[in-house]
Amino acid sequence: MAESAVIGNLTGARAARRRERASATAISLRTVALVYVTVLVLVPVVVLLYRALSPGLASFFDTLNDPIAQHAFQVTAVVAGISVVIDTVFGVAVAILLVRYRFPGRRLLSAFIDLPIAVSPIVVGLALVLVYSPTGWFGPFVESHGLVIINAKPGMVLATVFVSLPLVARAVIPVLEQVGTDQDQAAASLGANALIRFRRVTLPSIRIALAYGIVLALARCIGEYGAVLVVSGNISGQTQTAPLLIGEYFQTFQRDQAYAIALVLVLVAFAAILAGAYIRRRQRRGN
Amino acid sequence: MTATVERVPAPAGTLSKPARKRAHTGRPLGAASGTTLGVIVIWLSLLVLLPLAAVVGKAFGSGWDDFWSAITSSVTADALKLTIGLSLAVALVNGAMGTLVAWVLVRDRPRGAAIFEMVIDIPFALPTIVAGVVMLAVYGTDGVGPNLFGSRAALFIALLFVTLPFTVRTVQPVLLDLDLDAEQAGTSLGAGPSTVFRRIVLPQIMPAVASGAALSFARALGEYGSLVLISSNIPHQSLIASSLIYGKLQDTGANATQQAAAIATVLLVASAIVLVVLDLIQRRIARRG
Numbered sequence: 001m002a003e004s005a006v007i008g009n010l011t012g013a014r015a016a017r018r019r020e021r022a023s024a025t026a027i028s029l030r031t032v033a034l035v036y037v038t039v040l041v042l043v044p045v046v047v048l049l050y051r052a053l054s055p056g057l058a059s060f061f062d063t064l065n066d067p068i069a070q071h072a073f074q075v076t077a078v079v080a081g082i083s084v085v086i087d088t089v090f091g092v093a094v095a096i097l098l099v100r101y102r103f104p105g106r107r108l109l110s111a112f113i114d115l116p117i118a119v120s121p122i123v124v125g126l127a128l129v130l131v132y133s134p135t136g137w138f139g140p141f142v143e144s145h146g147l148v149i150i151n152a153k154p155g156m157v158l159a160t161v162f163v164s165l166p167l168v169a170r171a172v173i174p175v176l177e178q179v180g181t182d183q184d185q186a187a188a189s190l191g192a193n194a195l196i197r198f199r200r201v202t203l204p205s206i207r208i209a210l211a212y213g214i215v216l217a218l219a220r221c222i223g224e225y226g227a228v229l230v231v232s233g234n235i236s237g238q239t240q241t242a243p244l245l246i247g248e249y250f251q252t253f254q255r256d257q258a259y260a261i262a263l264v265l266v267l268v269a270f271a272a273i274l275a276g277a278y279i280r281r282r283q284r285r286g287n
Numbered sequence: 288m289t290a291t292v293e294r295v296p297a298p299a300g301t302l303s304k305p306a307r308k309r310a311h312t313g314r315p316l317g318a319a320s321g322t323t324l325g326v327i328v329i330w331l332s333l334l335v336l337l338p339l340a341a342v343v344g345k346a347f348g349s350g351w352d353d354f355w356s357a358i359t360s361s362v363t364a365d366a367l368k369l370t371i372g373l374s375l376a377v378a379l380v381n382g383a384m385g386t387l388v389a390w391v392l393v394r395d396r397p398r399g400a401a402i403f404e405m406v407i408d409i410p411f412a413l414p415t416i417v418a419g420v421v422m423l424a425v426y427g428t429d430g431v432g433p434n435l436f437g438s439r440a441a442l443f444i445a446l447l448f449v450t451l452p453f454t455v456r457t458v459q460p461v462l463l464d465l466d467l468d469a470e471q472a473g474t475s476l477g478a479g480p481s482t483v484f485r486r487i488v489l490p491q492i493m494p495a496v497a498s499g500a501a502l503s504f505a506r507a508l509g510e511y512g513s514l515v516l517i518s519s520n521i522p523h524q525s526l527i528a529s530s531l532i533y534g535k536l537q538d539t540g541a542n543a544t545q546q547a548a549a550i551a552t553v554l555l556v557a558s559a560i561v562l563v564v565l566d567l568i569q570r571r572i573a574r575r576g
Contacts, residue, residue: 025480026395033391034403036384040448042406044425048417051424051431090330093323101320102313109327111566116335118558120509121415122529123551126536127338130345130548137341162334181314194319216411223414225512226529230536243416243512250423250516262420269412273405276412 045266052263055256063260071237072245072261079153079228079241080221083160087217090161091168092210096202098169099176100184116165124162125230128155151233156241159227164220171213172206179205208283212276219272223265339555345548353542357549362522363531367553370528373439374507377446382500384447385454386492392455393462411452415512418449422517437519442527445514446507453506454499461495462488494572498565505561508554528554 053060063069097103098110116124131137132149142149149155183205187197203210225243232239236248242261249258316324346354357363388407392400410418422445426435435441465488473483511529518525520534528550535547 029387030391030395030397033384033388034397037388037403037406037451040444041409041451044421044448045409045413047431048421048424090327094327097320097324097327100313101316101324103316103324106313109331111562112331112335114562115339115558118505118509118562119339120511120529120532120551120554120558122511122532122536123342123509123554124338126532126547126551127342129536130341130544131338137337158334162338165335194317219412223417225414225416226533230533243414246416246420247515250420258420259424262417265414265417269409269414269417272412273408276408277405 048259048262048266052259052266055260059256060260060263063257064264066257068236068240069242069245069257069261072240072242073264075153075156075239076222076241076243079156079160080218082157083164083221084214084218086157086161087164087168087221088210088214090165091213091217092172092206094169095172095176095206096198099173100181113166113169116162119162121159121163121224121226122230124159124227128158128162128227128231132158150231151235151239153239155231156228156239159231160221160224163224163227164217167217167220168210168213171209171216175206175209176202208279212279212283215272215275215279219269222268342548342551342555345545346552348548349542349545353545354549354552357542357546358553360546362526363546363550365523366526366528366531367550369439369526370508370554371557373442373446373527374504376443377450377507378500378504380447381450381454381503382496385451385499385503386458386496388451389455389458389462393459407452407455410449415449415510416516418445418513419516422448422513426517436517437521437525439525441517442514442525445517446510449510449513450503450506453502454496457499457502458492458495461492465491494568498568501561501565501568505558508557508561 094109094113098106119127129136129150132142132155133139134143134150136150147154149158183201184197187201192200223243224241225247228241229244229247232241232244234240234244234248236245240248242265246258246261246265249255249261314320346357358367388403391397392403413421422441424430425432426441426444428434428436435444469487470483473487474480478486509529510527511533514527515530518527518530520526520530532547532550532554535543535550
């Protein structure tokens with residue numbers, strides 16, 4: 001009896017010591033992780049907010065009211081808006097095909113839609129220029145139809161869609177896999193056609209994931225820099241987006257203006273993060 | 288953006304389970320779905336496939352020798368070495384630190400973790416040029432931090448900034464989904480926390496860590512916007528491949544575009560290798576699932 005009690009005590013003490021050591025480790029790991037994130041991301045972003053607001057609100061609004069800036073925001077909205085619509089249609093269609101159908105090359109298509117993510121934005125721009133500029137592969141064809149793609153909005157939309165291509169599909173695919181096809185097949189057996197099944201069965205089940213994918217894509221589309229820089233020609237007052245304007249303001253040493261535009265884009269990014277967090281919370285509750 | 292995300296690190300909510308693929312059982316294509324597939328393939332060809340083929344075509348358009356001399360000129364070779372070296376270093380550091388952050392967020396869950404979750408999403412959501420402005424505000428010539436303008440350290444920090452979410456977001460769902468039984472069994476058999484981590488946890492999360500690191504590598508390889516403001520493009524010192532390509536595109540010299548395409552082709556090949564590796568990793572995860 002006594003002996004086993006002693007042993008029990010010993011192991012208890014050892015376990016306690018181990019717990020203590022473990023929690024000391026936990027605290028140091030926690031400290032390292034939180035300090036890393038704080039120093040790498042949080043502090044710099046706060047510095048940017050401070051730097052952007054330090055010339056005062058009047059100067060901030062002056063910058064935003066400048067016609068050049070106004071136009072840049074407008075171009076950004078138009079290009080990002082069109083691109084997100086294309087991303088959404090494409091993303092949902094690809095997701096449904098990949099999850100619900102079998103066809104030769106299915107795996108290839110799946111690998112292929114991820115490709116744009118691994119391509120440098122500058123290379124994306126170069127690639128589109130080589131095909132769609134007047135001296136490019138399709139240049140004569142494009143010109144003979146009176147179209148202008150490079151150094152104009154169509155090219156900017158192509159570049160933006162390229163860089164944001166898989167975001168919607170990748171957000172929707174896991175959910176489509178999870179919900180399976182039972183309801184869809186039930187609806188089909190009751191005589192619902194493909195369009196009705198999509199609207200009444202598929203769309204409601206992927207709604208939240210789709211919203212999340214759209215938020216991701218929209219943030220990416222608004223912020224694209226390198227690819228749009230190459231294909232747009234960066235013509236002030238014509239093809240200049242807000243991110244491109246930031247670059248130009250830095251080149252011309254108008255730093256306060258550059259910080260002001262950057263601040264607006266930071267606020268847009270914050271809105272996207274909050275929207276994403278909200279959507280994810282709803283999704284978890286939905287599960 | 289992130290959001291950047293990309294073989295898209297799955298949004299935390301949607302992939303709380305590692306994608307367990309059963310043998311794929313889909314319907315054969317019908318008329319509507321077949322047409323949709325056709326449209327998608329044409330669209331992808333016009334948008335992605337033909338343009339990328341044009342880059343490779345341009346790079347080799349005047350023969351292998353021109354390609355080779357374009358990528359081995361001393362400025363270009365140094366830029367490629369710097370880009371690949373930086374990307375490897377970023378992948379390693381990000382793999383380790385991202386795993387640590389994911390671990391703390393899942394297992395330790397300190398107070399304020401929800402806020403840190405959002406902070407981790409910032410680099411995804413922020414336009415790359417704004418990330419560059421952030422770097423300038425801290426590490427630029429009139430920044431509040433040490434002046435790292437034009438240095439490799441600045442490039443390294445900027446790349447760590449933009450790639451932070453990759454590893455965190457790939458490792459987090461796997462950690463969430465781990466079965467605690469094996470760890471408890473290990474502990475009850477007398478293994479210390481570090482042994483449990485090394486022998487039980489690490490093998491299970493390693494594919495996710497590797498795919499996060501691979502994504503970071505691919506992103507770092509092509510990164511431009513967050514680096515262009517702080518790098519100042521000094522040849523042999525801080526000139527990265529993407530900046531060099533952009534410079535060649537602005538250059539009206541005879542072979543400039545061919546040289547740009549040659550450098551771009553090297554980046555494309557590197558990205559393709561990364562994608563293949565990623566696919567192998569993911570297939571391994573799927574098999575285990």
